[in-house]
Amino acid sequence: MSKNRFARSSTGMDRMLQRSIEFASVTSPTDARVIQLPLASVVPNPRQPRRTFDEASLRQLAESIRERGVLQPLLVRPLSEERYEIVYGERRWRAAKLAGVETVPSLVRDLSDEEAELVATVENLQREDLNRYDEVAFKLRLIARLFGTTSQEAAQRLKELRSDPSRDLEQVAQLVALFTQLGREQWLSFVTNGLPVLNLPEVLVQAVQGGTLEYSKALLIARAPQEHQPALLRSAVDDQVTHLELREQISALKRRSSSGAELAVVQLKKKMTPRVLNKLTADQRTRAEALIQQLNEILGE
Structure with a gap:
């Protein structure tokens, strides 16, 4: 009950x-x-x-x-x-x-x-077993009705009011009153800690809604490189790793990804010499010069 x-x-x-x-x-x-x-x-x-x-x-x-x-x-x-x-x-x-x-x-x-x-x-x-994803979605529906807008527009408005509450003091007062009734958290905490749940990848949303993954762990996994998220999800669900262990795994993956990118740059620099370029065919050289020009433009932005 x-x-x-x-x-x-x-x-x-x-x-x-x-x-x-x-x-x-x-x-x-x-x-x-x-x-x-x-x-x-x-x-x-x-x-x-x-x-x-x-x-x-x-x-x-x-x-x-x-x-x-x-x-x-x-x-x-x-x-x-x-x-x-x-x-x-x-x-x-x-x-x-x-x-x-x-x-x-x-x-x-x-x-x-x-x-x-x-x-x-x-x-x-009011459900005791309510997962965080559905809780945030339900609260956002109430806020959208309060503001007379869509859930997407309400989410954007909440972020604006968090940055500058003086934009609309009446809406801020309405939010304070609503969250006082709902209890459990204040509206600023909802914007900061709740709304990000709605942007999770679908596979993480399903795990949160199914009750197999804590939403706080889902947020951590979502920050990891996309190609590693399935393995991290399995680790969180099957091995029941702690938040600290999950953070350590993600940090290690990011260092490994960064090291791989740095190694690729070093190897590319070794190959980009006039001697190597002169060995290319005319077509290969044209393509290489075009890529080098694109890289210069990107790095110069």
């Missing part, structure tokens, strides 16, 4: 966010507002912000549901007279299907698409 991490605040994002928090606080299937709905009448939300569901974890939850039932209600909204769309609780719904139960406890509320997306985002942020 997830715990409500959001503190009440009169300086909340807006009434929609407060409403989302209130919905997410309904955690008991015996709550008077909760009813039992046929499992077949409930369908998943195609806009569900959560994209990954661990199969082993689902099987464990299904076994728990067989023994104890669904302990936390779903939030659904009506699509028609006998059909409902999940706003949050899809993992419980999937596990209930595996468990073979016929009904699920549900809280039914009329919500617009915008409200449903916001409520789903807030509920996902």
Whole structure:
């Protein structure tokens, strides 16, 4: 059962966010507002912000549901007279299907698409098992809604405000209020330590979302030469190396890469003599002179 991490605040994002928090606080299937709905009448939300569901974890939850039932209600909204769309609780719904139960406890509320997306985002942020990548993505969605823009534009705006908060003191105040409600970190820390997670290579994102790689280690691996990242990922996941060991491995790889480049320069300098150039054919000499000219232009920039 997830715990409500959001503190009440009169300086909340807006009434929609407060409403989302209130919905997410309904955690008991015996709550008077909760009813039992046929499992077949409930369908998943195609806009569900959560994209990954661990199969082993689902099987464990299904076994728990067989023994104890669904302990936390779903939030659904009506699509028609006998059909409902999940706003949050899809993992419980999937596990209930595996468990073979016929009904699920549900809280039914009329919500617009915008409200449903916001409520789903807030509920996902309360999950104890939330990985850092999804946490950052969910928070950025809230910030984008707060600013009335896209997630990409919101990320850029956050970086601008970090560099110079005086650009828009009102937006800074909104961010302070939002992160006070969300808890766990301040907005400046989110920009510095959170946003870089969204730029990770896909293979590292999958490892973070799957729970096999700490996001802090993923950031370290992303700084290494790309050709070495798969091996570093295996080392971090299979050998469970520490952060210090991972840093040492990356430093060694960078020194090796640098030494290789320096050796190539030394070897090239030995060959670039008039005597060697004179031995080239006319075509080879023309190509060599063109490359030398390009190198001069690059180094002169």
